[in-house]
Amino acid sequence: MNSRERVLHRRIEGLHCSFCVSNIEDALSRIEGVWEYNVSIAHEEIYIRYDPDRVDESEIEALLEGLGYRLRDVDESPDYEKVYRILRRRLLLSTMLSLVAGLFMLGMWLGTLGREAALAMGLIAGANFLFLGREYIAISINSLRRGILNQHVLMFLTGLSGLLGGVIGLLTGLYPPGDFFGVASFVTTYHLLGGYSASYVRKKSEEAVGRLLRYRPRVVRVRRGGAVRYVDVEDVEPGEVVIVDRGESIPLDGILLSSYASVDESIVTGEPLPVDKYRGDEVVSGSINLSDPVEIRVSRRYRDSFLHRLVMHIREARALKPPILSLLDRVLKRYISFVLFTAVAGLVLWDIAPLILGRGLDWVRPLYVFMTVLVMGYPCALGMAIPLAIIRGSGVAAERGILIRNGDSIEILSGRPYLLLDKTGTMTLGRPMVAGLGALNGFDEEELLRLVGCLESYSRHPVAEAIYGYALDRLGEIECGEVSDVEVIPGMGIAGVVDGHRIAVGSRELMMAMGIDVDHPPEEGFRTVYAAVDGSLAGYIHLSDVLRDDVARAIAELRGYVSGVALITGDSEENTRRMVGGLDLDWYMAGLRPGEKAEVVRGLQARGYRVVMVGDGFNDAPSVTLADVGVAFGVGSDITAVNSDVLIVSDRFDRLVELFRLSRRMYGRTRTNLFVAFMYNGLGIPLAALGLIQPYWAMIFMVLSVTSLLINSMRRL
Amino acid sequence: MRLVSIRVGDIHCEACAASIESSLSSLDGVLDIRVLINDKRVVVRYDPDKVSREDLIRAIRDLGFSPED
Numbered sequence: 001m002n003s004r005e006r007v008l009h010r011r012i013e014g015l016h017c018s019f020c021v022s023n024i025e026d027a028l029s030r031i032e033g034v035w036e037y038n039v040s041i042a043h044e045e046i047y048i049r050y051d052p053d054r055v056d057e058s059e060i061e062a063l064l065e066g067l068g069y070r071l072r073d074v075d076e077s078p079d080y081e082k083v084y085r086i087l088r089r090r091l092l093l094s095t096m097l098s099l100v101a102g103l104f105m106l107g108m109w110l111g112t113l114g115r116e117a118a119l120a121m122g123l124i125a126g127a128n129f130l131f132l133g134r135e136y137i138a139i140s141i142n143s144l145r146r147g148i149l150n151q152h153v154l155m156f157l158t159g160l161s162g163l164l165g166g167v168i169g170l171l172t173g174l175y176p177p178g179d180f181f182g183v184a185s186f187v188t189t190y191h192l193l194g195g196y197s198a199s200y201v202r203k204k205s206e207e208a209v210g211r212l213l214r215y216r217p218r219v220v221r222v223r224r225g226g227a228v229r230y231v232d233v234e235d236v237e238p239g240e241v242v243i244v245d246r247g248e249s250i251p252l253d254g255i256l257l258s259s260y261a262s263v264d265e266s267i268v269t270g271e272p273l274p275v276d277k278y279r280g281d282e283v284v285s286g287s288i289n290l291s292d293p294v295e296i297r298v299s300r301r302y303r304d305s306f307l308h309r310l311v312m313h314i315r316e317a318r319a320l321k322p323p324i325l326s327l328l329d330r331v332l333k334r335y336i337s338f339v340l341f342t343a344v345a346g347l348v349l350w351d352i353a354p355l356i357l358g359r360g361l362d363w364v365r366p367l368y369v370f371m372t373v374l375v376m377g378y379p380c381a382l383g384m385a386i387p388l389a390i391i392r393g394s395g396v397a398a399e400r401g402i403l404i405r406n407g408d409s410i411e412i413l414s415g416r417p418y419l420l421l422d423k424t425g426t427m428t429l430g431r432p433m434v435a436g437l438g439a440l441n442g443f444d445e446e447e448l449l450r451l452v453g454c455l456e457s458y459s460r461h462p463v464a465e466a467i468y469g470y471a472l473d474r475l476g477e478i479e480c481g482e483v484s485d486v487e488v489i490p491g492m493g494i495a496g497v498v499d500g501h502r503i504a505v506g507s508r509e510l511m512m513a514m515g516i517d518v519d520h521p522p523e524e525g526f527r528t529v530y531a532a533v534d535g536s537l538a539g540y541i542h543l544s545d546v547l548r549d550d551v552a553r554a555i556a557e558l559r560g561y562v563s564g565v566a567l568i569t570g571d572s573e574e575n576t577r578r579m580v581g582g583l584d585l586d587w588y589m590a591g592l593r594p595g596e597k598a599e600v601v602r603g604l605q606a607r608g609y610r611v612v613m614v615g616d617g618f619n620d621a622p623s624v625t626l627a628d629v630g631v632a633f634g635v636g637s638d639i640t641a642v643n644s645d646v647l648i649v650s651d652r653f654d655r656l657v658e659l660f661r662l663s664r665r666m667y668g669r670t671r672t673n674l675f676v677a678f679m680y681n682g683l684g685i686p687l688a689a690l691g692l693i694q695p696y697w698a699m700i701f702m703v704l705s706v707t708s709l710l711i712n713s714m715r716r717l
Numbered sequence: 718m719r720l721v722s723i724r725v726g727d728i729h730c731e732a733c734a735a736s737i738e739s740s741l742s743s744l745d746g747v748l749d750i751r752v753l754i755n756d757k758r759v760v761v762r763y764d765p766d767k768v769s770r771e772d773l774i775r776a777i778r779d780l781g782f783s784p785e786d
Contacts, residue, residue: 431755457720457751457762469756472722477770480718480762 005035008048008060009319013070014139015041019148019329020069027063031055040321042406042645045074047319068142074315084196084203090132091192097128098189101182108178115170118177122166125184129159133188136195149336150329151382155191157339158378158698159184165371165695174364175371179695183375186702194383201387201394201407220251223295234302242296244289250296253285253305258294260490262461263287268306268593269570270424270619272431273462273527273545276491286310286618291490310622313595314643317626322605326408328386331674336377339685343373346689369688375695376684380702381677381709388713389673393666396717401650402659409629409645410670412610413663417628419562420601422615423569423576426633427551427653430616431462432543434470435526443538446475452505452531452541454480454498459488463529466543467505493529504532511537525578547579548653555584561660563609568597570619598622614656615640631659665717676712680705718748719765723774724758724785733782740776744768759784 015021021039024046028037033054038047048060061071101124107113130137133155140156143149162184169177222231223241233251236242241257244250250263262274267286274290277283283296285307302308350366386407394404404410424430439445453471456464471478481499488494492513493506504514511518511530516537522528526542558565567588569576576590589600597615601623604611613620613627616634624630625643632644634651641647648655680701687693728734734752737759741750746767751760761773777784 429755454718454720457749457760460751465751465753465756468720468760469722469753469758472720472760478720480720483718 004051004053006050006052006057008046008050008057009074009315010046010061011044011072011074012039012046012064013044013072014068014142015039015044019143019150019333020146023146023148024064024067024069027067028060031060031063034060038320038322040319042321042408043318045319046071047316067146080199080203084199087192087196087199091189091196094128094132094189094192097124097132098185100124101128101185105178105182115177118166118170118181121178121181121185122163122170125163125166125181128185128188129163132192133159136191149333151194151332152191154332154336154339154378154382155187157374158187158376161371161374161377162187162695165368165375168367172364175368176695179699180371180375183695183698186699187378187380190378190380190702190706191383194387197384197387197391201390218251236298236302238298238300240298242298243293244296245293246289246291249288250283250285251307252296252298252302253300254283254296254298256281256283256294257297258292260291261289261294262291262490264290266424267310267618270422270615270617271571272424278491310594310618313598313622314625314639317598317622318643320602320626322610322628327411327670328674331678335678335682338682339373339377342685342689343370343377346370346373346691349689350691365691369691372688372693372695372698373685375698376681376688376693376701378698379677379681379705381673381705384706385673385677385709386670388709389666389670392713393662393669393717397659397662400655400658401648401652402655402662403647403649404645404659404663405647406629406645410663410666412628413561413612413660414667415610416561416563417610417612418604419558419565420604420611420613420623420627421565421567422597422613422617422620422633423567423571423580424545425616426614426620427567428545428547428579430545432466432527433546434466435542435544435546437539437541439539440520440537443533445539448531448533448539450475450478450480451498451501451503451533452539453478454483455486455494455496455503455505458483458486458496459494463527463543464494464505467529467541502532502534505529525575545579547583548651550652550654552583554654554657557654557657558660559584561657561664562612568592568600568623570594570597594619594622598626601626631656662717669713669717672712673709676708677705679708718762720760720762721770721773722758722760723770723777725777725782726757726785727782728752728754728757728759736780737777737782740780741773744772744776747773 021041024039025037028034033051034048036049050060064071101121104113104117104121108117136152137156140152143153162180165175165180166177166184169175169180218233219230220233220236221228221243222236228243236252242252256277256279259279261277263277263283264272265275265284265287266272268284285305346369347366350369354362390407397404421427439448449471453468456468484497486496489506489510492510493504495504504510506529508518508530511532514532516532518530518537520540523542526544529541529543530537531539555565564586566586567580569590570592571590573590576588580588597620601611601613610628612629612631613623614631614633615624616632618639621640621643624632624640629646630644631646631648632641633648646659684693684697684701734754737752738750741747741761746764747761748764749762753760759777774784774786
């Protein structure tokens with residue numbers, strides 16, 4: 001990083017539609033000294049790289065706050081539950097007000113209530129629109145100031161016209177005040193219902209994943225002055241010695257001082273098979289010590305460590321996630337222009353027509369038409385169109401173990417994105433399985449398996465678990481007889497006496513250490529384990545991670561939904577070629593570190609692709625977070641799951657096909673829902689401009705469009 | 718001594734594993750229990766003179782899981 005470069009990274013509140021993004025980017029692009037910026041709607045974060053010599057942090061912050069956005073610390077997580085509860089309370093109040101307004105209106109139509117009722121309705125509409133809808137009014141005014149036309153602006157225009165039309169009607173008796181006030185009240189309620197539905201979707205998805213993870217520095221045990229002290233991880237200096245217990249993650253990069261450690265390094269490579277480390281070997285922070293407590297000499301400070309860099313990669317990725325101009329915002333932009341244009345056209349038409357007919361200028365009729373058009377403008381079903389499609393669709397998806405956390409994902413998934421897959425744990429089971437075995441020197445295969453299975457059941461190594469699991473699958477119950485003198489030899493294997501026989505299972509090194517000659521060669525691409533019975537070689541077992549059952553077929557099917565499919569993995573070139581060589585992939589890249597995976601995602605995005613990244617482990621977290629749609633396969637890594645847009649909680653790879661299939665259908669449903677929501681009002685607006693329909697029609701449209709929308713959403717997905 | 722594997726399709730988390738482990742370990746004759754979450758199976762080393770495979774399956778079922786016979 002250039003020394004004359006700073007990064008401003010904040011959570012940003014007040015992003016109400018995808019236009020906000022282009023608006024902020026417009027403003028930033030005009031500031032001298034700002035090099036790069038990105039606004040992520042999905043994560044509500046902003047990321048700015050700038051030159052501190054030319055522009056001040058406070059200047060940038062002032063600009064953003066001047067645009068009406070609030071900046072917060074990145075670690076501050078939004079409280080969706082609280083927002084939901086506030087919206088629910090407002091919706092309930094607003095619904096009650098609208099119901100009372102509806103009763104008054106009915107009374108006026110039936111003639112049982114007089115003009116006093118109109119006054120009461122005015123008060124109700126005022127309270128509903130100005131008080132309960134105040135937040136949306138503020139957003140609309142902010143949006144209008146920035147030249148953004150979104151659904152809040154639409155609600156504002158309709159509500160305001162309703163209120164003004166009603167007041168004019170009350171004062172002059174020229175307009176029907178009850179109808180105007182009624183519209184203002186109902187529009188507010190429907191808008192609150194839309195906001196409530198959206199917040200419900202958001203809250204549900206957050207609940208499904210649980211609490212957001214916080215990256216807090218931890219306390220580590222350090223040897224200082226002959227004693228062991230608990231020290232904040234950020235205060236440990238290079239050269240100091242830290243102690244790591246069995247099962248703990250290694251807090252800092254360093255050199256192993258103990259003679260041996262078995263370490264899970266999946267955080268680096270995604271490979272779950274433990275790696276053997278000996279005195280003097282490098283160990284990486286974030287990997288997990290699977291053996292007895294070890295001592296490590298720290299080689300780097302926490303802020304330079306692998307773990308910290310990875311966390312920073314993930315944080316950056318959150319803010320760099322590309323924005324999407326959602327379908328709704330695209331439609332709204334045109335629709336609102338259409339409403340405004342028609343309203344003005346109506347105004348002009350009704351001004352000019354009497355002039356042409358020689359009846360002189362009249363302000364009552366044109367203004368009435370103008371306001372009737374605006375009153376027609378708000379499609380009440382709008383706020384529910386997308387939430388309803390998503391609630392329905394994500395319910396179906398959840399039954400199949402697919403949790404869709406970000407509704408915008410379905411649009412991207414339906415638009416032939418580029419699909420990137422992680423290998424280990426995503427396409428494969430992510431643990432070793434017995435791929436083959438053979439008995440040597442005249443031993444019986446099943447008898448060998450019996451003895452080896454019994455002995456291996458004493459080890460907790462993934463290789464041992466695979467072997468005794470396989471033995472049990474093949475033999476059913478295993479009769480072991482007496483087992484004694486079991487000894488686990490770290491990094492090599494296990495030995496003991498089973499049913500009167502001396503058994504050893506482990507690496508070639510173990511056999512050699514026991515004086516057993518191994519004349520059987522290991523097979524390339526497999527981890528080979530040997531077994532000795534009573535001092536002579538009795539057999540071998542090949543182990544390997546294996547592809548999930550349905551991968552080949554699923555990839556063939558996925559081709560119909562994506563514009564490309566490729567593999568990025570931390571595993572070696574050789575293993576990767578052997579395992580996925582037969583699959584229909586466009587390309588693959590092996591040996592990638594977590595940050596490099598994210599670079600591949602960025603590279604594709606820079607070439608204009610929408611990228612879907614599917615991964616499982618901590619090492620996939622930066623790339624999953626950065627992708628347009630990040631899919632976490634399983635809940636192997638909390639951090640990956642928390643930062644994903646879609647979470648698949650199933651062992652089946654073909655759930656991915658299901659995700660694409662359902663997304664297409666949900667997107668289709670979203671489109672018809674939007675069409676239904678806009679249809680009635682779209683027809684009503686020109687009719688209102690021609691003076692053919694009255695404000696109460698707005699309420700008829702409300703009922704029609706909401707009913708149609710509900711019916712459309714009930715259909716099977 | 719005998720080694721047996723019981724498939725339990727609805728083991729999903731460490732908490733399920735812990736409850737199965739603590740329940741089985743209270744049975745007389747059970748020597749060691751391994752719950753393999755990824756594999757969705759429970760491997761038990763036991764003394765067939767004191768406890769039977771059926772006892773083990775019953776104990777798991779009593780916890781509300783659905784072991785395969």
